[in-house]
Amino acid sequence: MKDSSIIQAIGNTPLIKLYSVTKDLPKKVEIYAKAELLNPGGSVKDRPALRMIQEGIRTGELSPGKIIMDPTSGNTGVAYAMIGSALGYRVELVVPENVSRARKEIAKSYGAKLTFSSAMEGSDGAIRLSQKLKAENPDKYFMPNQYNNHLNPQAHYESTGIEIYEQTAGRITHFITGIGTSGTVMGVGRRLKEYSSDIKVYAAEPAEALHGLEGLKHMESSIVPGIYDPSQLDGVRPIATEVGYEMTERLALEEGLFVGYSSGANVAAALELAKDLKEGVVVTILCDSGTRYLC
Numbered sequence: 331m332k333d334s335s336i337i338q339a340i341g342n343t344p345l346i347k348l349y350s351v352t353k354d355l356p357k358k359v360e361i362y363a364k365a366e367l368l369n370p371g372g373s374v375k376d377r378p379a380l381r382m383i384q385e386g387i388r389t390g391e392l393s394p395g396k397i398i399m400d401p402t403s404g405n406t407g408v409a410y411a412m413i414g415s416a417l418g419y420r421v422e423l424v425v426p427e428n429v430s431r432a433r434k435e436i437a438k439s440y441g442a443k444l445t446f447s448s449a450m451e452g453s454d455g456a457i458r459l460s461q462k463l464k465a466e467n468p469d470k471y472f473m474p475n476q477y478n479n480h481l482n483p484q485a486h487y488e489s490t491g492i493e494i495y496e497q498t499a500g501r502i503t504h505f506i507t508g509i510g511t512s513g514t515v516m517g518v519g520r521r522l523k524e525y526s527s528d529i530k531v532y533a534a535e536p537a538e539a540l541h542g543l544e545g546l547k548h549m550e551s552s553i554v555p556g557i558y559d560p561s562q563l564d565g566v567r568p569i570a571t572e573v574g575y576e577m578t579e580r581l582a583l584e585e586g587l588f589v590g591y592s593s594g595a596n597v598a599a600a601l602e603l604a605k606d607l608k609e610g611v612v613v614t615i616l617c618d619s620g621t622r623y624l625c
């Protein structure tokens with residue numbers, strides 16, 4: 331394995347207190363957002379991508395010459411592409427054709443090859459196509475399989491969850507974040523519940539099957555990830571696309587946070603949760619940057 335220091339910059343992201351969008355909340359209710367967009371690959375997916383690749387190397391499943399291949403809506407792909415470049419592995423990403431141009435170009439800039447699945451079939455189409463590729467060429471590819479790999483939530487259990495607890499000095503009372511693979515909510519949630527079973531953990535899910543919150547999954551109408559276990563959560567809260575979009579805009583205009591739509595949806599969901607509290611410390615995730623959605 332090549333030496334690399336960029337991967338050592340993954341994690342330990344800042345926790346940002348939100349002041350403006352929260353101004354109508356009771357004084358004793360605070361909302362914080364974990365700035366995962368500040369990871370070197372620009373998203374929350376750097377952590378699980380690194381964890382899965384490191385384990386592949388450790389077990390020998392990712393041997394020199396094998397290609398890292400996985401279905402991804404974009405950010406995990408960028409993370410694989412960055413880490414593959416840093417560690418000396420080729421990367422092939424299976425992405426729905428309609429993924430934002432910015433993300434395709436970023437992945438290609440790191441040297442990754444893109445294979446397109448049908449835009450109509452969304453992230454499920456990418457899952458099906460990658461499974462077909464792996465079945466046809468089992469020895470060619472290392473497929474981390476982020477939707478079913480327990481190391482995806484484990485990465486957040488081992489890092490994000492601990493950081494959030496420590497950065498709030500143990501004051502966190504509620505955690506809520508949107509579900510894509512569900513790795514973030516399952517891993518952070520498990521860690522927080524170990525610290526204290528009083529901490530409430532919620533998933534935020536697009537309210538509609540056809541939604542515009544890229545990166546998030548409406549479970550009832552999707553292939554449900556193997557790592558998703560709603561019985562470990564205190565609830566699943568719907569978030570409408572327009573509400574997420576509106577908050578994305580407000581974060582840029584009022585908080586100086588130019589983030590992606592799932593981040594806006596997360597903060598909107600955190601705010602809706604916070605409105606019902608008399609006191610509490612609510613934490614959510616800023617998954618990626620608004621620059622990823624510019625073209």
Ligand SMILES: Cc1ncc(COP(=O)(O)O)c(C=O)c1O
Pocket residue numbers: 373374375403404405406508509510511512513514515544545546590592593617618
């Ligand atoms: C932009 C964006 N938001 C949210 C998520 C959801 O994170 P997770 O897969 O950990 O549920 C992802 C991950 O795919 C993402 O790319």
